[in-house]
Amino acid sequence: MSDQYVLEANRREVTGKKVKRLRREGKLPGILYGHKVEPTPVVVDYRTAAKVLRDVGTSTLLTLKLDGKEYPVLVREQQVDVLSRQLLHVDFQALAMDETVRTQVDVVVLDENVPAVKNYSAILTVVLDSVEIECLPKDLPENITVDASVLQEIGDTITVADLNVPAGVTVLEDPESVVVVATAPESAAEEEAEAEAEEGVEPEVIEKGKGEEEAEE
């Protein structure tokens, strides 16, 4: 169980729109659920939760203390207000340590000393910034690192099959899915041509109006 990240939670009786009051009091509503765990509305202290949740990903094991019991949990979802960026709600999934779990794990790209970037001014495009994995909770990796220095030329790719996955972890993505690709930078000539072509286009509206609909009927 994770000793690094520990959160203390209390049971929550308040549900629905009334949780606004909890938020005003500096508390963060959440829910705990999982295999053989009854879904339980919980509340945690906002400040400590925000500090902890800033560092954890979707594959980081946390310890949630509730009613004197300790649950190993994953943060399944964090709801954030789009403007204030305050946390609104958090989902904790309780895990059984002897059962495999599926989750998303972040892909971290090491983009230093990439020959394609140095020699051809390529742009590294990260297509998959996270991959779905399945493993036992004890084997959960924080992230999967990809060394992009194998990308020699423009068009070179790193696929899921090339990922360096720790033992005991199964990646559930298609092995041929592209994770990182070295793409060519847009040339100045292309940009201008595009702009000119765009100038000439008239607003064309193909109306799928009554006539067609009636014909279909």
Place this chain on the structure above:
Amino acid sequence: MLMPKRVKYRKQMRGRLKGKARRGAEINFGEYALQALEPGWVSARQIEAARRAMTRAMRRRGKVWIRIFPDKPITKRAAESRMGKGKGAVEYWAAVVKPGRIMFEVGGGVPEDVARRALRLASYKLSVKSRIIALETAEGE
């Protein structure tokens, strides 16, 4: 300029701009983004001007993503015409933007100062107030 290839109806009603953005409010492609802080219509011309300002500021480093699409036809009555005689002609296309909407993203290894400068220049071309956000701080606090 951006516009739909085909539409079901030629003209639309204006509609109301209530609430905050629910979709398209998270950074999904790049590392830095321009987020709208107020509701409004962003015209295809503004989007194009912002895109040009960004690509020019970035000088072929990194990549730009446009997260809004102008799919709303905005009509205007002809000058000095009397009321009635039907709705005016389509003048331009606009994207409906609500507070929180991510409008542009930049990324692909572009340095932070360049990205922020590009997004700031882009924000001057738009008719809605906006702010620059980074991926690291998009969640948590």
